[in-house]
Amino acid sequence: MYFTPNETQQRHAFIDHSLEAANAVLAEPQIVEALGDYAADLSDVAGRLYIPNARFGRLTVPRAYRGTDHIPVVALETGERLRVYDDEFKERNPRQREAVFSEVESWGTPYDPVVYAQNLGSIATARCKIYPRQQLITSLAASNLAAVSDVRAHVDIPTAALRSPDVANRYLVRARPLLTLNYSKKQADPGVVVHEYAHIVQSEREVVIAAPEDNEAMHDARWELEAYHVGATLVHAMRGAGMEIADYGKQVKRDRIRQTQAAQDDPFRPTAELLGNLAQQKLGI
Ligand SMILES: [Zn+2]
Numbered sequence: 001m002y003f004t005p006n007e008t009q010q011r012h013a014f015i016d017h018s019l020e021a022a023n024a025v026l027a028e029p030q031i032v033e034a035l036g037d038y039a040a041d042l043s044d045v046a047g048r049l050y051i052p053n054a055r056f057g058r059l060t061v062p063r064a065y066r067g068t069d070h071i072p073v074v075a076l077e078t079g080e081r082l083r084v085y086d087d088e089f090k091e092r093n094p095r096q097r098e099a100v101f102s103e104v105e106s107w108g109t110p111y112d113p114v115v116y117a118q119n120l121g122s123i124a125t126a127r128c129k130i131y132p133r134q135q136l137i138t139s140l141a142a143s144n145l146a147a148v149s150d151v152r153a154h155v156d157i158p159t160a161a162l163r164s165p166d167v168a169n170r171y172l173v174r175a176r177p178l179l180t181l182n183y184s185k186k187q188a189d190p191g192v193v194v195h196e197y198a199h200i201v202q203s204e205r206e207v208v209i210a211a212p213e214d215n216e217a218m219h220d221a222r223w224e225l226e227a228y229h230v231g232a233t234l235v236h237a238m239r240g241a242g243m244e245i246a247d248y249g250k251q252v253k254r255d256r257i258r259q260t261q262a263a264q265d266d267p268f269r270p271t272a273e274l275l276g277n278l279a280q281q282k283l284g285i
Pocket of ligand 1: 195227
């Protein structure tokens, strides 16, 4: 994919406007208060975004940002596909590495030590080697206003090596996130952008997850429910502060339905009943 300098400039301006609008909202004291525990993480993401180089149709991470926690943002039209060849996207950012180390360390004992070293240990250290064939490809359907994508892979642990029936033998691991905004929409509203910031927080918090196959769709649903909650909270707070907002009806409606069925101890649990209810009201996720 190659953009003329003028086109590149227009896309950069679109990204700048969209992020500035969202970040200005996140800086408002009333919004910070409404977002509670989420506020600090979201504004932390807001402070780490940058536009990467795209030359001759290839996206590369500039030297200054390699190995850092900075998060690249690109703008694509509906249906455009961006394939990212830079191996930096098969690495984790420093926060993700830290999250993986502490997670994997906590698993040490239930596994045979040799298998642990060969498999689980490699989750923490091998980085690129975990994703030999994967490449980051990002594209947006017409219904996607934005998305967070990453290179991901599965790591399987031989069942014979498990010393406890309570531990997983299949893990989903992910590398650094990329934020894509839908340029066809001409304006990415704060409710959309902040929903994606919530996904970035998630991808840095849960880099490795136990993922037996039937669990993975549920995991994705859980993340969506949480991101909708963050987006809906922002929209309510913006309304309360008299700020102008676009139509975020679906985000708010989904969160309202979730709240009526949420378990106290696990508010974003994607139960079959909740997912069925959302689908029935044409709010499927
Ligand atoms: Zn989402």
